[in-house]
Amino acid sequence: MRRLLAWLPTLFWLGLIASFSTDTFSAAHTGGILMRIIHAVYGSISHRQFELLHFFIRKTAHFSVYGILGCIAFLAWRKSLPSSQRWTWGWFGLAMTVVFVAASLDEFHQTFIPSRTGTSRDVLLDLVGALFFQIVIAVFLRSRRGGRGSII
Numbered sequence: 001m002r003r004l005l006a007w008l009p010t011l012f013w014l015g016l017i018a019s020f021s022t023d024t025f026s027a028a029h030t031g032g033i034l035m036r037i038i039h040a041v042y043g044s045i046s047h048r049q050f051e052l053l054h055f056f057i058r059k060t061a062h063f064s065v066y067g068i069l070g071c072i073a074f075l076a077w078r079k080s081l082p083s084s085q086r087w088t089w090g091w092f093g094l095a096m097t098v099v100f101v102a103a104s105l106d107e108f109h110q111t112f113i114p115s116r117t118g119t120s121r122d123v124l125l126d127l128v129g130a131l132f133f134q135i136v137i138a139v140f141l142r143s144r145r146g147g148r149g150s151i152i
Helices: 002-006 008-020 027-041 047-080 089-110 120-144
Strands: none
Touching: 002 008, 002 047, 008 047, 008 089, 027 047, 047 089, 047 120, 089 120
16 A cells, blocks of 8 residues: 555656646637736746746746656656665666656647647757756765765
8 A cells, every 4th residue: 555655646647737728728828828928027028938938837837847757757667666775776667657758648648739739849858957966866865875885
């Protein structure tokens, strides 16, 4: 039961990612919301400035959302496959596999939604985000040991 509970955050996050893959979160819809926020806070900006900002925010969302998925998948594998170590290549690899499969399915799903596009570049960005967060986990766990010895 404890192992099953360890996967609930991952399953919740995958559901959240699936909801982000819908028409509701397409660039056309998020752009309108972002434009209203920008106008309320900063006033008017050029169309080019807005497009760059919107692109940056959307790609940052890919990086961070899948980075978080990598973290919680890592922790779920850590609970599911206990070890005396704080970090293992196995947990890392399995977490990255979860991210790769989820990102690939997400982008594939988007090819069926007229307002969305699925791209392999986004899958790559998702993997880079997950890798970055995995490095943060490894550094954090190493620092908790007082910097002595290897966590691997």
